[in-house]
Amino acid sequence: MSKGAPQSRWNLPAAPMEALLERLKKKRSQGLWSIAWQRLRKDRTTWFAFVFLLCVGGLSLLAPVLPLPSPIAMHIGKEPLPPQVPWSAEGRAQFEPQYWTLSSLDKRLVGLRQLAFKQWQTGPYLGTDSKGRDLLSRLVWGSRTSLFVALAAALTSLVIGVLYGGFAGLVGGPVDRIMMRIVDALYALPFTFVVIFALGLLGSLHSVAGIGREAVFFIAIGALYWLTMARVVRGQVLSLKRSEFVLAARAQGAGPLRILFTHVVPNVLSVVVVYLTLTIPSVMLSEAFLSFLGLGVEPPKVSWGLLAVDALEAASPLNVYWWLILFPALAIGCVLLALNMLGDGLRDALDPHSDRRGVQT
Amino acid sequence: MKVLEVRSLRVRFDTPAGPLQAVDEFSLELEAGETVALVGESGSGKSVASQAILGLIPRPPGVIETGEVLLSGENLLSASPERLRQIRGREIAIVFQDPTASLHPLLPIGLQMSEVLEVHEGLSRRAARVRCAKALGEVGLSDPEKRLDSYPHELSGGMRQRVLIAMALLCNPKVLIADEPTTALDSTVQVQILELLRKLQHEHGTAILFVSHDLGLVARVAKRVQVMYAGRVVEIADAEELYARPMHPYTLGLLQSVPKLSRSGEVRLESIPGAPPDPLQHVVGCAFAPRCSFVVDQCTKHRPPLAATARSVLDVVLVGGRRSACFERERVGRTVTKPGALPGDLGRMR
Numbered sequence: 001m002s003k004g005a006p007q008s009r010w011n012l013p014a015a016p017m018e019a020l021l022e023r024l025k026k027k028r029s030q031g032l033w034s035i036a037w038q039r040l041r042k043d044r045t046t047w048f049a050f051v052f053l054l055c056v057g058g059l060s061l062l063a064p065v066l067p068l069p070s071p072i073a074m075h076i077g078k079e080p081l082p083p084q085v086p087w088s089a090e091g092r093a094q095f096e097p098q099y100w101t102l103s104s105l106d107k108r109l110v111g112l113r114q115l116a117f118k119q120w121q122t123g124p125y126l127g128t129d130s131k132g133r134d135l136l137s138r139l140v141w142g143s144r145t146s147l148f149v150a151l152a153a154a155l156t157s158l159v160i161g162v163l164y165g166g167f168a169g170l171v172g173g174p175v176d177r178i179m180m181r182i183v184d185a186l187y188a189l190p191f192t193f194v195v196i197f198a199l200g201l202l203g204s205l206h207s208v209a210g211i212g213r214e215a216v217f218f219i220a221i222g223a224l225y226w227l228t229m230a231r232v233v234r235g236q237v238l239s240l241k242r243s244e245f246v247l248a249a250r251a252q253g254a255g256p257l258r259i260l261f262t263h264v265v266p267n268v269l270s271v272v273v274v275y276l277t278l279t280i281p282s283v284m285l286s287e288a289f290l291s292f293l294g295l296g297v298e299p300p301k302v303s304w305g306l307l308a309v310d311a312l313e314a315a316s317p318l319n320v321y322w323w324l325i326l327f328p329a330l331a332i333g334c335v336l337l338a339l340n341m342l343g344d345g346l347r348d349a350l351d352p353h354s355d356r357r358g359v360q361t
Numbered sequence: 362m363k364v365l366e367v368r369s370l371r372v373r374f375d376t377p378a379g380p381l382q383a384v385d386e387f388s389l390e391l392e393a394g395e396t397v398a399l400v401g402e403s404g405s406g407k408s409v410a411s412q413a414i415l416g417l418i419p420r421p422p423g424v425i426e427t428g429e430v431l432l433s434g435e436n437l438l439s440a441s442p443e444r445l446r447q448i449r450g451r452e453i454a455i456v457f458q459d460p461t462a463s464l465h466p467l468l469p470i471g472l473q474m475s476e477v478l479e480v481h482e483g484l485s486r487r488a489a490r491v492r493c494a495k496a497l498g499e500v501g502l503s504d505p506e507k508r509l510d511s512y513p514h515e516l517s518g519g520m521r522q523r524v525l526i527a528m529a530l531l532c533n534p535k536v537l538i539a540d541e542p543t544t545a546l547d548s549t550v551q552v553q554i555l556e557l558l559r560k561l562q563h564e565h566g567t568a569i570l571f572v573s574h575d576l577g578l579v580a581r582v583a584k585r586v587q588v589m590y591a592g593r594v595v596e597i598a599d600a601e602e603l604y605a606r607p608m609h610p611y612t613l614g615l616l617q618s619v620p621k622l623s624r625s626g627e628v629r630l631e632s633i634p635g636a637p638p639d640p641l642q643h644v645v646g647c648a649f650a651p652r653c654s655f656v657v658d659q660c661t662k663h664r665p666p667l668a669a670t671a672r673s674v675l676d677v678v679l680v681g682g683r684r685s686a687c688f689e690r691e692r693v694g695r696t697v698t699k700p701g702a703l704p705g706d707l708g709r710m711r
Contacts, residue, residue, distance in 0.1 A: 035469070173421075244462035251415055251457075252450035252477045252528070262476065266467050352467060352512040 039349040046345025049338040056335060060143035064109035067117040068137040069124075070098040072300045075132025080314060080321045083127040083135075095121040100300045127323040130314035135323065138302045139331055145291075145303035146284050146335070149221065153283035154276055156222045161229025162272060168230070169237025170260075180234065183227050191286065195220045195295055217287070217296055225279060232275055236268045270350040277343025281336040288332065304328050363431075364535045364568050365391040365414070365453070370428030372406075372413050375421060381640045383409040385592045386667075387428070389570070391536060396562065396569040398583030398600070400576060400615070404637060406592035407572050408458075411538045414570075415453055416445050432536070451481045454529035458541040460521035464513035470497075471509030474528045481532050496527040500557055519550035526557065533565055540572045555582055576619055580604060588612045591638050591648035594667055598683035608670055608685040608694040610653045647687070655689045670694070 041047055059066070073096045095117075097110060126135040168179040198216045240246060240263070249263050284304075290296035291305030299306060311324035372384040384406040391397055399407045412418055414430050416437060430437040432452055437445065457463045465473055474496065475489030484492070490509060497505035500523040513521055522542060529537055539558065543551040559582060562569055573579050579586055579600065586603050588596040588611065596609040607613040614633035635652035638644055647653070650660040659665075667686040687693060 244457055244459060245465045247417060248455075248457055248463040248525075249465070249476070250449070251417055251455045253446045253448070253480050254450075254476060255446055255480075258476070258480070262468070263465055267465075270467075350467070352469075352514070 036346075036349045040345060043345050043348065045341055046349070049341035049345065052338045053335070053342060056143060056338075057147060059140055060147050062109075063140045063144060064102070064106050065113045065116070066140065067095075067113065067121050068140060069121045069134040070096055071137040071141040071302050072100065072133060073098045075128070078128075078132050080130050080132075080324065081124050081128040082321075083323050084123050084125060094119050126327050127321070129310050129324055130321070131310075135307075135327060138307060139304075139327060142302040142304045142307055142328075143331065143335075145297055145301070146287060146332075149218075149287040150280045150284055152218050153221050153225045153279055156226045157229040157276060157279050158272070159226075160222075161226030162233050162268075164226065165230035165233030165235075166237050166264075166268070169234040170241065172238070172241070176234070176238075180231075183230055186224065187227050189224065191220065191224050192290070194224065195290060199295055213298055214296075217290065221283060225283060229272065229275055229279070232271055233268055236271055237264060240264050240267050266350065270347050273346045273350065274343050277339050277346070281339050284332070284336065304332050362393050363390055364393045364433060365389070365570070366429075366431040367410075367414060368429040368431070370410065370413060370430065371426040372409055372418060373424045373426055375424060376641070379641050382643075383423075383592055383640065384413065387589075387592075387594060388667075389587065391568045391570060393535065393568055394562065394566045395585070396571055396583045398571045398573060398579040398586045399589060400573060400579055400586055401589035402574055402615075402637065404640065405589040407574075407589050408540055410589070411455070411540050411570060411572050414538065415449055415455060416440075417455075447481070450477050450529075450534070451532045452534055453536040453538065454532070454534040455538040455540060456522070456525050456529050456542045459545050460518055460525050461513065461545070463525055464521060466513055469510050469512055470516070470524055474509075474524070474531065477528060477531045492531065493527075496531050497524065499530075499561070500524070500527040502527075518546050519553065522546060522550075522554055523557065526554070526561070530561055530565060530567065534567060536568045536570065537562075538570045538572065541574070542571075543578060544573075544575075551578065552581075558582065576604075576615060588615070591644070592640065593648065593686065595649070595686045596684065597667070598685075602683055606694050608683070608690040609649075609687045610655045610689075610693050611649050613693055613696070614652075655687070655693055657689060659688050 040050070095114075097114065099106075099110065102110065122134075122136065124134050124136070126139065128134055129138070164179065164183075168176040195217060198220060199213060246259060246263050249259050254263075287296055287303065288305030288308065291303045292309050294309075296305060297303040307328040308325065311321065311328065314321050314324055367387060367389040370384055370387040371382070372387075374381040374383055387406070387410045389397065389399075389410075399411065401407045409418065409423075413423075413425060414437070418425065425438060428438060432448065437448065440448070464470070471490055471493055472486075474493040475484070475486055478484040478489040478492055479486070494505040494509060497508050502508050502520060502523055508516070508520075508524075513524075516524065522545075526542070537558075542558070543554050546554065555578065558569065558571075561567065569582075571579065571582055583600050586596075586598060586600050587594050588603075588609065590611045596603065596607070596612050598608070603612065604616065607616055611633070614631075617631045618633060620630055633652055638648050638651070646659075646661040646663055647665050650656050653660065665686045665688045667684050668690075669684050670690055685693075
């Protein structure tokens, strides 16, 4: 600090301070979210996982438009074909639009596909199964089930779980105690048994309410998969509510909504994100498991769990059709891995403490 | 001119073990630009009293039974929540004890600071940023621009407390409540923070309510001192007079138990015998009586009022004077005669 320079009242030389303020006026300030987004983009692993999941999501959404063979068109009496290189002409047949009952949107998309690609379809790049159905097509169509289940679980976790837990934590007192006892009671229900039991009831319900097997599955997910989320969020909110920085924010005149959204939510969010990325894989797995047991998705619809059943049925001591088990397993594995990596990365991105990868913003 | 006045405030907490009288008949007067210290041990109710001023006591379990908190004549205890929010941070700001816990760990400093300005002055984030950088410079942080983007964990304890002080003073409040602002800091930083507070007070004309358990610190900053014991104010006096001639046995005990540099290391540190009363128990008479060496019959039967000392009846009328809640205040006042009996270091620190 030179002595001759005029002093501002901040005990700093006036000129640099003014320059600094000028620079500040030009610089755009960042919020919590834009900072988190930047960190995410700089974290290559997470970014890769994110893009991968986006691609998978895009593929499964666009499944009807893609020039894939029909997932259920059978060619019985042939041995399963091993995977073919794309330029081989082997197994290329004419496209037959065979599907289960599709939603009207999907029907329109299939119509679009027929307009665009006519009769052309891809060859059996990933081989065919014991009934001659194209594995690639079945994988892509099956991912829709997984995606749908994952979305349903994420939605119930987020909406019911976070709101319920957050409310209980914020209100506290007897309300909180009663709400948490309800969660405890629901916790006591074993998920698989609930589904089996509900399916048993279905026989009598089906004629009355028109509830299908899949609907039961989704209702069971909806009823049970928000519980842990509610608990986790409630615990977080409870401790945050009493934290000193929330008190400090109140002391500065911040209203309840501002406190909720700038001070409580971001702190809860990292936990929610982590828990969500753990919930989604477990739901996807339990869907595959229940479908494998014959309790989930019904053929002719496809799901990744059903693909595993097909592989198991086709396999014999003489001939293990490796592609039938490898590709569905790979698909499940990659998606679950990507979800876990994304969750970890998101947690890091939302938590400024974890600059351990040297990600600087 | 009085900026803040608290009259006979009573705060109770309804705990599972029964009602707990945290603050009883608490009064306070704060003039513009002056510093008043609130001194007492842990659990004496000083933090509760200071937080009750801003309505920050969690209710339930807290209950404000009686009292008035007057900010320039407006009673904050009967103010609407919206009005209270307008006052918090703008008219009265508070700095808490633990700078680490008081900062949101996930937000950069700049965002947290600008919140005050967004709430009270409706500034855009960019405009607020400029003000925040200024304020950071004012509390002596180098490179304020960079600091705005720092996270709390990237700053030292002293820097965090500076940030909090800067944040508290952003809207130029009339009153700053400093609730043990230096307790979590080491002693060299403590002194820096005190100097900073004093400088800022001088520049902004802010009245400071300095809550502390550290008599040495209080001697440095406060003009007037209020000593609290078991939820009650037991003595009010000008700082110099209080240190020179305490007129409540508790104050005397506190002063005698301050370690002194001038004495040799072999002298055992004096302490007040006994323990503070269980706040759940209702005490008849003086709460300090069981630990007091000046105790007389009257003490266990009646509660001594916070009354003016004989010498200062006129002072009370004129300037507020000194008061003590002890029947034997004159006798206590006479005990300190020989120089050196009280910590001379305190005087030297000023």
